[in-house]
Amino acid sequence: MAFSHGATVPETAPAFHPTIWGDFFIHHSPETLQISEECMKDRSNQLKEKVLGVLEACSTIVEKLNLVDTLQHLSIDHNFEEEIFSILRTTHASEFDSSSLHDVALRFRLLRQQGLWVSPDVFNKFKDEDGKFKVDITNAPRELLSLYNAAYLLTHGETELEESILFARQCLESMKGDLESPLAEQVKRALHLPLTRTLKRIEVLHYMSEYKDEPMHDSSILELAKLDFNHLQCLHLKELKDLSRWWEDMYREVGITYSRDRVVECYLWSHMAYYEQEYTRARMIFAKIIAIMAMIDDTYDVHATLLECKQLNEAIQRWEESAVSLLPEYLQKFYLKMICTFKEFEDELKPDEKYRVSYSTKAFQILSSNHLQEAEWFHKNHKPRFNDQVKVSSICSGAPWACVGLLVGMDDTVTKEELEWALGCTDAVRACAVVTRFMNDLAAFKQGKNKYDVHSSVESYISEYGVASDVAFAKIGSMIEDAWKTTNQARFERPELLPAIQRVTNITISMMFWYDDHKDAFTYSNCLEGTIRRLFVDHIPF
Structure with a gap:
């Protein structure tokens, strides 16, 4: 896709660098895992039941939304699609009155990502009479990060969300040198590329090591994320091997x-x-x-x-x-x-x-x-x-x-x-x-x-x-x-x-x-x- 913008002169066309992989994936034998694929599958199923229990035990909408966000960050939400959709649909249909900018922005982002409309007016309560965000928000990095990531789901004509992006970015830029881990790393990544434009399987490579430092860290969820990643990796490796063989025959034949x-x-x-x-x-x-x-x-x-x-x-x-x-x-x-x-x-x-x-x-x-x-x-x-x-x-x-x-x-x-x-x-x-x-x-x-x-x-x-x-x-x-x-x-x-x-x-x-x-x-x-x-x-x- 948009592979190049070239022309048609074979004598002088530049040579592309050769593949850095060669036949690596054809012959690669992965390291033996500490646990067999069958055991991984069994343990994953046990942990999924635990996570479902955690979801059911959430007593508030905010708790559920934060858990959904965690599952998405760890790229294991695909195991709970029906439950997550039910939570978001119920949340969308329910009244939501929170004084936390983080909570409001998180709800906004999760619902809009799911195709459920939320008005940008939900952020008005955090603004003063002049339509500017209140001063106390400028010193709240977690809330600003949530606002920043959420606002990137803007549509045409939503100038208030464009202003939210500029405001949050300016504040986060000014404080990024004073933040502690893992928030510091998350802000740095978002300022480079907002979360809503980041690939989940790239984000999980970062977030898996950061999650243990989150206040609401759950060891069962982290274990499931690691098992799920490794289990899928085994499948992806097999696919890469088969595809590489197909390509070797294709490239040689044509x-x-x-x-x-x-x-x-x-x-x-x-x-x-x-x-x-x-x-x-x-x-x-x-x-x-x-x-x-x-x-x-x-x-x-x-x-x-x-x-x-x-x-x-x-x-x-x-x-x-x-x-x-x-x-x-x-x-x-x-x-x-x-x-x-x-x-x-x-x-x-x-x-x-x-x-x-x-x-x-x-x-x-x-x-x-x-x-x-x-x-x-x-x-x-x-x-x-x-x-x-x-x-x-x-x-x-x-x-x-x-x-x-x-x-x-x-x-x-x-x-x-x-x-x-x-x-x-x-x-x-x-x-x-x-x-x-x-x-x-x-x-x-x-x-x-x-x-x-x-x-x-x-x-x-x-x-x-x-x-x-x-x-x-x-x-x-x-x-x-x-x-x-x-x-x-x-x-x-x-x-x-x-x-x-x-x-x-x-x-x-x-x-x-x-x-x-x-x-x-x-x-x-x-x-x-x-x-x-x-x-x-x-x-x-x-």
Whole structure:
């Protein structure tokens, strides 16, 4: 997704660094755990019952909300989905009168994340007659942090929440050097990236070591979090092994050696959409879609001539084996392998689910035609206007296809309506594409333009409006924020699509990881080695 902004000159195209993993996951034998998988499962079930008991024993709404927040921070809320939804639904329907800004902000965040509307007016009680937050709040870091994280779930027109973010950030910045652990670390992370835009499986790597220092720490909950993480890690490792074998055969068979060898990173991206045990099929299909997406991107952007781009697009639009005759020899095996892989997706689906693959195929064809448009712009030295450039390049980011592809392998709750919505590339899907495109372009601009790169959105804006790069960055940054507001708003406007919207939101959130600090961590993936090891290789000690 937004893998690159390249061009089509094979003699001079830059070589990507080789994979840092090689066949590591094919041959990796994980360390023997202190406890067998079967024992982990049994112990986890015992602890789940304990946690359910703790939930039932909560006597107040505030206690329940704080426990839900803990379960989410520790990424074990997937074990208690029904109970958590019941708590939040009941909380939403109940009167809530608390004098604690932390409590009010926590309720606001948890409910809005779940697609349950809460008015920003709930914060008015903490403001003075002039509409400013009362002075005593400026010295309450925990309350400010809760307000800050909650306010990032703002929608269009909620200027009061924009003001809340600025106010809380200013206060937290001024006091961050005086805070104690674990609050100090949590504030530092939030100021870099608010909690609502942080991936749960990244947050848990931090929070698991911090939770023991929380005032309401529960040893049973922490033990469950460690067991759950290690148990899921065993599953993820098996999937990585299988995917790596598939990729090794694919990469060797099709001979597209100019493309980035990033199958482990493709799996990480898929894992960011859904890490839960029941989504093995979805993860594997989606990871393969991302891998194909990267190969297509590199073919259009850094290798194929314009004629070859046209031939490839025509074959993809026809989507039949006989169209292989249209292609140059070096693309024929790749094309046939793509068709074969999509047929394998169908084979993995139940009879009443097979239709989903046709949606992914259509999204792929839309992506291909937009890649061709970019190639034509480049070869004709055409500099499109900013809006035209964004319209095409946001599709070329790959995010719209990804938003369709992530639904293909999910469980039987996925509906035709959700697939139509994803293919239509509106609201949250469109926002995901915009965030992906802009964050990639900002990173690419910071890294420096390659002479074969097509005109990016940053350059288009600078050229069309005659402004300096910092002005363009500020404008594009505000457009990213607008896209986030659209994503947040979709939860309330399309409640019937909420499960799909939540997964699409995960993809949008992942962009904050891949392009953090204006770096392209997919293409230049050396920096991810530590994170990947912590997620998939290193066990959490008991």
